[in-house]
Amino acid sequence: MNDAPLGLLFAVLAALILMSGFFSSSETGMMSLNRYRLKHLRKQHHKGAMRASKLLERPDRLIGLILIGNNLVNIAASAIATVIAIRLYGDAGIVIATILLTLVILIFAEVTPKTIAALYPEKIAFPASVVLLPLMRLLIPLVAIVNWVTNGLLRLLGINTNEAGEERVSREELRTIVSDPDAMIPQRHRGMLVNILDLEGVTVDDIMVPRNEFYGIDLDESDECILETIHRSSHTLLPVWREDSNNIEGVLHLRNVSRVVDRDGLSRSGLIAALDKPYFIPESTPLHTQLRNFQQKKFRLALVVDEYGDVIGLVAVADILEEIVGEFTSNLSDSSDEIYPQRDGSYVFDGGASVRDINKALKWELPTDGPKTLSGLVLEYLESFPDGNAGLRISNYCFEILELEGNVVRAVKGRPSE
Template sequence: MNEAPLGLLSSVLVALILLSGFFSSSETGMMSLNRYRLKHLRKNKHRGARRASKLLQRPDRLIGLILIGNNLVNILASAIATVIAIRLWGDAGIAIATAGLTMVILIFAEITPKTIAALHPEKVAFPASIILLPLMRVMYPLVWLVNTITNGLLRLMGVDPTSGGDEHVSSEELRTIVTEAGALIPTRHRGMLLNILDLEEVTVDDIMVPRNDVYGIDLDDSDEEILRTIQNSSHTRLPVWRDDINEIVGVLHMRNISRIIDKQGLDRAALEREMESPYFVPESTPLHTQLLNFQKNKLRLGVVVDEYGEIMGLVALEDILEEIVGEFTSNLVDTADTIFPQRDGSYIITGNANIREINKTLDWELPTDGPKTMSGLILEYLESFPDANAGLSLDGYHLEILELQGNVVQTVRASVH
């Protein structure tokens, strides 16, 4: 090497620095690849993605290959730079070569190529895999030897080098991915995906129609009253009970109306014959579970009961679907009848209004981990039944009772502080 021309040594040195930059950028590019996009491209038979995936099956071997190559070229570059410097400046050239080569490698073989690879991993990693894959086969014995030693040390430290990283995505991580997708996913579709994730956190009692608002048929009513109930119904299924909603005996589908009405009027025997058996749902059932249960049982309406078997309300398949896609039919309880905007920016809200519906309609953040209605929320925080109109401040919202009937809040004025 000492007898080689300076020009040839300089050319070799430049080539080694370029090789060092190649290995540095390859390492960063490979490790910065989005694993899920890589899987997608691999399924679409993208050649670069297939090569990169093959290399990433054993990251320890890939890193071993890249670092062996990087260290070999860096050490050889250091030796050549030292020879050149000694020829030019004598013994002082050692210090000059060390300082100069350190800066050159940092700038041209480390920071710059790694930054480019971090910003554009696919553009760097996929072409690099063309060289790395055959290089892995050629240098496999050396890579195997180095990995055997390092893997042994890792096992002594309690680390399994053959176990890949956890590529499963939690619901919160998936939520972040969907939220940050930006223009890649239309806003409406993004909202639907987030709503699906929210189904795990919402139970049927959060969206059910409370028992006091259930519209149905009481068999103890007269024939005329039952027919009037059927005529005024806006629902396709009506619960049927005797005397009290806790005595539900069935569900009547409106498509069977012609079978229970004859020339004389209502045929009660036919009414009871055409009823479907009630389907009971525990109040704590998560929405995603109940959606599957509706699908499995081919049902659309469930009667929500508490732990004592008391009926709490009704939940319909449409209610769950609306939690995902938004309102597409008339709700059993319409928010237009429960929330009334005022000129001063406040809202008159009925006591039976559902807290989650209020939050969705007004984009508020009233607490939903306790009572489900506005009346229940106010009474819980007051911790008593007020004798007269009262108000309270709750998490930045001012709630003023306007009408109280018995132990139930009928109307509330609500505003944001």
């Protein structure tokens, strides 16, 4: 080597620095690959992804291979650089070679290639796998020996190399990924995916229609009143009860109305015969579970009961679907008869408005772990029944009671606190 022409030595040194850059960029590119995108590309039989996946099956061996190659070329580059420097500058060349080679390797073989690989991992890793895969087969004995020694040292330090399993994403992590505005998911689809993830944390009593707001048929009413109820119904499924809405007789599907009404008017016997069996569910049932139950049992309406077996509300398939896709109308003033925007930026709420509906409609963050309605929330914070209009602050929102009827808050004015 001492007799080799300087031109040849410089050429070999440049080649070694390029090889060092290759190994450095390969390491960063391989480790920066998105594992889920890699699975997707592998299912599409992408050749680069298939090669990279095979290498990443044993990341310890891949890192071992890359570091063996990187260290070999760096040491060889150091030796050649030292020879060149000594021939040019004598003994002082050793110091010069050390300083210059460190800078060259740092810039051209470490920082620059690794930065490029971190920014474009697929463009670096997939072509690099063409070289790394056969190189792994060639150097597998040496790589296996190195890994055996290093794994033994790790075990002595109390580190179990077998504990590192497949990368998994929790529900909250998946929510963060989906919510990321940089994700290539349309805004509407992103909202639907987040809502699906939220179903597990919401129970049927959060979205049910309370019993005092039931729209249905009372068999104790006159035939004319029952016919008027059927005529005015905007629902296709009506609960039917006797004496009290806690005594549900069944559910009437309006597709069977021809069996209920004849030439003489209402047929009570036909009405009873047309009723479907009521379907009761516990109030604590998570929405994702109830949606699956609706699908399996072929029901579209369920009656919610408390721990004592009393009916406290009802929930329909459409209610759960709206939790996923949102309201079927987006205009606040048209879609809600419980929230009334005011010119001063405040809102007047119906006391029976759902706290969750208010949060969703206005992007507020009122507490949802207590009462389900705004009336109940206000009374809980007051800890008493007010004698008249009263003001209070809940979280970051100010409220004023506008109308009180008995022990129920009928109207509330609210706005975010400044």
